[in-house]
Amino acid sequence: MMEKIIERPVMAVIFFIFIIIFGYYSFLYSPIETVPQAEGGLPTLYVTYLWQGASPDMILQKVLVPAEGEITQIKGLKKLKSRADQNQGQLELEFLRDTRMNFAEVELRERLNRLQRDLPRDVMNPMIQQNVPEEFEQRPLLQIGLYGERYSVYTIRKMAEKEIIPYLKSIPGLESVNLVGGVDPEIKIQTNMERLKKFSLDIRDIQAKIGETFFTNSSLTFTKDYAEISFSMTENPGKIQDIQNIVVGTAGEKKIYLKEVATVFMGYQQLVQERRFQGQSFVQIDIFKERGASLRDTAQKVKAKLKFLANKLRDVNFIIQSDESKLLERQLWRLGKISLLVLLIIFVILMLIIRDIKSTLLVFSSVFFSVFSTFTFIYLFKIPLNLLTLAGLSLGFGMFVDNAVVVFDSILRFREHGYNLKESAIQGPRVVFVPVLASTFTTIIVFFSFALFFQDRLRVFYLPLAYIISIALISSIIVSYVSIPSLAARMNIALKNNRKQWNFARLEKFPYFKISRVPREGDALF
Numbered sequence: 001m002m003e004k005i006i007e008r009p010v011m012a013v014i015f016f017i018f019i020i021i022f023g024y025y026s027f028l029y030s031p032i033e034t035v036p037q038a039e040g041g042l043p044t045l046y047v048t049y050l051w052q053g054a055s056p057d058m059i060l061q062k063v064l065v066p067a068e069g070e071i072t073q074i075k076g077l078k079k080l081k082s083r084a085d086q087n088q089g090q091l092e093l094e095f096l097r098d099t100r101m102n103f104a105e106v107e108l109r110e111r112l113n114r115l116q117r118d119l120p121r122d123v124m125n126p127m128i129q130q131n132v133p134e135e136f137e138q139r140p141l142l143q144i145g146l147y148g149e150r151y152s153v154y155t156i157r158k159m160a161e162k163e164i165i166p167y168l169k170s171i172p173g174l175e176s177v178n179l180v181g182g183v184d185p186e187i188k189i190q191t192n193m194e195r196l197k198k199f200s201l202d203i204r205d206i207q208a209k210i211g212e213t214f215f216t217n218s219s220l221t222f223t224k225d226y227a228e229i230s231f232s233m234t235e236n237p238g239k240i241q242d243i244q245n246i247v248v249g250t251a252g253e254k255k256i257y258l259k260e261v262a263t264v265f266m267g268y269q270q271l272v273q274e275r276r277f278q279g280q281s282f283v284q285i286d287i288f289k290e291r292g293a294s295l296r297d298t299a300q301k302v303k304a305k306l307k308f309l310a311n312k313l314r315d316v317n318f319i320i321q322s323d324e325s326k327l328l329e330r331q332l333w334r335l336g337k338i339s340l341l342v343l344l345i346i347f348v349i350l351m352l353i354i355r356d357i358k359s360t361l362l363v364f365s366s367v368f369f370s371v372f373s374t375f376t377f378i379y380l381f382k383i384p385l386n387l388l389t390l391a392g393l394s395l396g397f398g399m400f401v402d403n404a405v406v407v408f409d410s411i412l413r414f415r416e417h418g419y420n421l422k423e424s425a426i427q428g429p430r431v432v433f434v435p436v437l438a439s440t441f442t443t444i445i446v447f448f449s450f451a452l453f454f455q456d457r458l459r460v461f462y463l464p465l466a467y468i469i470s471i472a473l474i475s476s477i478i479v480s481y482v483s484i485p486s487l488a489a490r491m492n493i494a495l496k497n498n499r500k501q502w503n504f505a506r507l508e509k510f511p512y513f514k515i516s517r518v519p520r521e522g523d524a525l526f
Contacts, residue, residue, distance in 0.1 A: 005486050006425050012486040016369055016479075023372025026379030031294040033386040034139075034328050036461050043078075043095040045105060047071075047112070049088060050124040056084040062120055064089045070111040076104055101130075140286040141174075141295065142302055145319040147282035153181070157283050159316065164309055165285065171301050173293035181283035187243065191262040199256050201249050206258065209248045284321070292382075299325035331387050339394040343367065346397055350405075359408065362487055366404035366479045367397050373475035374468060383471075384464050392465045393472060399443065400472055403436050403480040411488050425489035429481050440477055444470045 005012060049063050064082045071080060071091065076099035081092040095104055105128065112126050146156050146164070160179055168177045189210075191203055244259035258264065289298045303320075310318045346367065350360045374393065378385055411428030419427065447466040 003426060005482055006422060006489045009486045009490065012482055016483055019369060019376060020372050023375040026375040030379050030385050031292060032328065033295060034324065034331065036386050036388060036464060043097060043099055043101060045093045045108065046129045047091040048127045051122055052087055054087060056086060059089040060084040063123055064091065066115060066118065067091060067112065070115050074104060074107050138288060139324060140322065141289045141299055141324050142287045142320060143322040144285040144306065145282045145321050146285065146316055148316045150315050153281040153283060160283055160285065163313065167305060167309060168287065168302065171305055173290055173298040175288045175290045178286040179283060180286060187264065187266060189262045189264050195261040199249055199251055199261060201261060206248050209246055295328055296325050299323065335387065335390055335394060342394060342397050346401060358491055362484065363401060363404045363408050366476060366483065367400050369479040369483060370400040370472050370476040374472040377471045378468065383467050388461060389465050389468045393468055396469055396472060400476040403440060403476045404484055406432050406436055407480040407484045408488065411485065421489050425485040429485050436477060440473050444473055
């Protein structure tokens with residue numbers, strides 16, 4: 001095998017040129033995240049039920065117990081906890097580590113949706129949330145502020161819903177586009193207290209009648225002269241007249257319609273929180289990307305679409321409040337400077353020890369081949385890449401050069417014992433193959449032992465790092481047994497006997513570097 005590699009140097013050179021080109025391409029087009037992503041989700045889900053006015057005992061018997069009966073049938077469930085409080089109940093679901101959480105969540109939603117028909121009417125639909133630690137929370141890719149000097153915040157929100165968000169949602173790679181700020185429109189019913197007294201009606205009777213016709217979330221506001229009902233509905237009527245014609249009571253045989261005792265009109269919800277920029281109220285759009293989509297490419301597509309919308313809606317101002325891609329670029333730039341410093345230190349150390357520029361460059365090149373090979377595997381096998389794994393890869397440069405140093409030193413020893421260039425390049429790597437393989441795999445086992453035995457969030461952090469370091473170390477073996485022998489067989493490298501050696505005797509004047517003679521037989525030890 002070694003003979004074929006050495007006899008075909010052109011093939012080896014072409015192979016490594018291909019690795020460098022494809023590795024560079026892989027680095028450019030591999031999606032990089034700022035933090036590790038919990039692939040498939042962490043194995044814990046929370047289910048929350050809301051039931052206004054219900055006691056803990058009612059929630060337990062009427063809601064949580066039936067829900068537990070459905071949940072226990074889901075495959076992979078390890079532990080189920082439930083807690084009932086006033087007005088709400090919560091269930092905590094813990095699954096086995098190897099459970100595919102995406103499928104488990106879909107099955108959970110299907111079962112709870114079927115159960116919802118059998119629960120009391122006032123029980124709200126359950127809220128299902130993943131247990132996502134703060135360090136894994138998905139931050140918005142971009143946060144865009146919208147305001148206009150000629151428009152109110154209500155108008156800006158309406159424009160964003162109809163003219164901006166639909167355009168942004170069409171961009172490939174986006175998971176969701178959320179609108180924050182402003183208020184939603186709602187239907188308001190302003191009653192006439194005198195008319196209510198005339199027909200012996202109560203404002204709460206009207207509220208109940210509306211609830212029988214439309215499922216609503218309503219609120220009451222009382223003043224001296226009138227009472228106002230404000231509500232948002234899950235089933236919106238086609239016209240305001242549909243609400244005005246609701247029968248709220250009778251006077252003998254005559255039906256009393258809502259329009260006889262109240263005024264129905266469209267209004268806005270009460271503004272609870274206001275966002276302002278340069279004295280103007282604004283709304284905010286939070287843009288989230290899909291997992292696996294390139295952060296930098298997706299951000300560029302969104303910015304291009306925002307530029308188009310800004311030219312189209314000239315009276316609306318667009319402000320980028322936060323940009324995750326800029327943060328990633330700053331972190332990558334900082335990591336790049338650290339990597340260059342590490343490479344410089346490695347090169348200086350190799351040069352001081354080897355004392356030959358050609359030999360140093362030969363060994364030093366193994367770092368680049370190992371790194372580019374790693375990026376190729378990352379791209380082909382879709383291994384998640386983030387700042388943590390890149391930092392681990394850059395700090396592991398010293399490990400990648402170890403195998404090349406051992407192989408090169410073995411070749412050099414054979415040269416010193418009189419072997420020619422070809423024989424040294426063949427025999428040198430052979431005699432150290434087992435030690436190189438053993439030392440590399442012991443290092444790999446250490447990384448995987450930590451990653452595999454960690455639980456939940458630590459596993460998410462360290463398992464991709466173990467994959468990448470392992471690939472890089474295996475690549476360093478391939479590089480050491482392909483590039484080093486084939487190039488060393490054609491390089492006139494200075495032997496150790498002909499190189500300038502360190503004069504360690506000069507260090508004896510420093511106490512900490514005092515070099516003592518090796519004890520001989522018969523010497524006193526004390």
